[in-house]
Amino acid sequence: MPALRSPLAIEAPRGQRLRVSPQGTQAFTAGTVAAKECFASLASGEGVRIGLLGDTGSGKSYAAHLLTGHYLAACRGLVAVADSKGDGGWPGDVRESVSALADDPPTGREIVFIPDPFGEPLDLESVARWQWALAARRCRSLVVYDEISDGCAEGEWLRGSRDLPRVFTHGRRVGISAIWGAQFAQQVPREPYECSSCLLVWRQAGNALAILRRRGYTDPRSEAAILALPGDAVPPEQRGAFVLLRRGRPWDGRTYRF
Numbered sequence: 001m002p003a004l005r006s007p008l009a010i011e012a013p014r015g016q017r018l019r020v021s022p023q024g025t026q027a028f029t030a031g032t033v034a035a036k037e038c039f040a041s042l043a044s045g046e047g048v049r050i051g052l053l054g055d056t057g058s059g060k061s062y063a064a065h066l067l068t069g070h071y072l073a074a075c076r077g078l079v080a081v082a083d084s085k086g087d088g089g090w091p092g093d094v095r096e097s098v099s100a101l102a103d104d105p106p107t108g109r110e111i112v113f114i115p116d117p118f119g120e121p122l123d124l125e126s127v128a129r130w131q132w133a134l135a136a137r138r139c140r141s142l143v144v145y146d147e148i149s150d151g152c153a154e155g156e157w158l159r160g161s162r163d164l165p166r167v168f169t170h171g172r173r174v175g176i177s178a179i180w181g182a183q184f185a186q187q188v189p190r191e192p193y194e195c196s197s198c199l200l201v202w203r204q205a206g207n208a209l210a211i212l213r214r215r216g217y218t219d220p221r222s223e224a225a226i227l228a229l230p231g232d233a234v235p236p237e238q239r240g241a242f243v244l245l246r247r248g249r250p251w252d253g254r255t256y257r258f
């Protein structure tokens with residue numbers, strides 16, 4: 001993860017911070033404004049669920065890094081990242097699995113689960129079970145399920161999943177927070193869509209837009225905005241433009257970028 005570039009910041013009317021896009025054509029609202037919105041309910045002790053949807057290379061993990069920073073600053077909970085590919089460059093104590101934590105407890109508030117590339121894949125259900133066990137001890141946590149598709153197939157949870165869906169359906173009241181990332185909208189089961197407070201969406205087309213509309217997130221205006229996002233057509237350091245959607249609520253008309 002490269003150091004954040006210093007943004008070209010200008011002060012916009014009504015005090016909203018805007019940035020000029022790398023192309024100099026479009027003004028972005030600072031991603032921190034979206035982050036504040038995403039974590040608003042933490043203040044009342046609830047957990048949050050945030051979805052990140054976009055093609056590979058669009059900026060989901062980059063955004064997730066910054067969102068976890070907001071969480072760490074906003075509350076005293078633990079942050080864990082399910083980094084199944086092991087390429088995220090996340091800070092924290094690295095463990096191969098949840099069971100490895102028992103022999104080697106973490107030293108700080110950040111934990112990264114990276115499986116042995118030649119061993120068993122990371123079991124997201126076991127990560128969710130661990131998150132529920134923390135909640136039972138009144139310990140708040142945020143898990144980044146960086147690739148939620150590792151726990152599901154074609155819109156259904158893997159057989160035997162119980163605690164992972166419950167993170168979404170029952171986690172809010174007990175202080176369980178989750179950030180889930182996905183490349184393909186159709187791979188994600190119903191619960192993350194129906195129970196997420198905020199969805200950050202990078203460029204998407206076709207089927208994904210139809211799914212977002214069916215799930216109550218988009219309208220024709222926001223669909224047009226999602227289609228107009230640059231996605232991976234620009235060099236990596238210029239990527240990251242996204243919209244913030246909330247289910248059943250009108251689009252705020254903004255394009256964000258961290």
Ligand SMILES: Nc1ncnc2c1ncn2[C@@H]1O[C@H](COP(=O)(O)OP(=O)(O)O)[C@@H](O)[C@H]1O
Nearest residue numbers: 055056057058059060061062236237239240258
């Ligand atoms: N807002 C941003 N500012 C600068 N670089 C970004 C931004 N968003 C994404 N990138 C860069 O784009 C590349 C792909 O981002 P990444 O988060 O890994 O994508 P994804 O997780 O969607 O596959 C990385 O090199 C990342 O540093």
Ligand SMILES: [Mg+2]
Nearest residue numbers: 060061062146
């Ligand atoms: Mg990623």
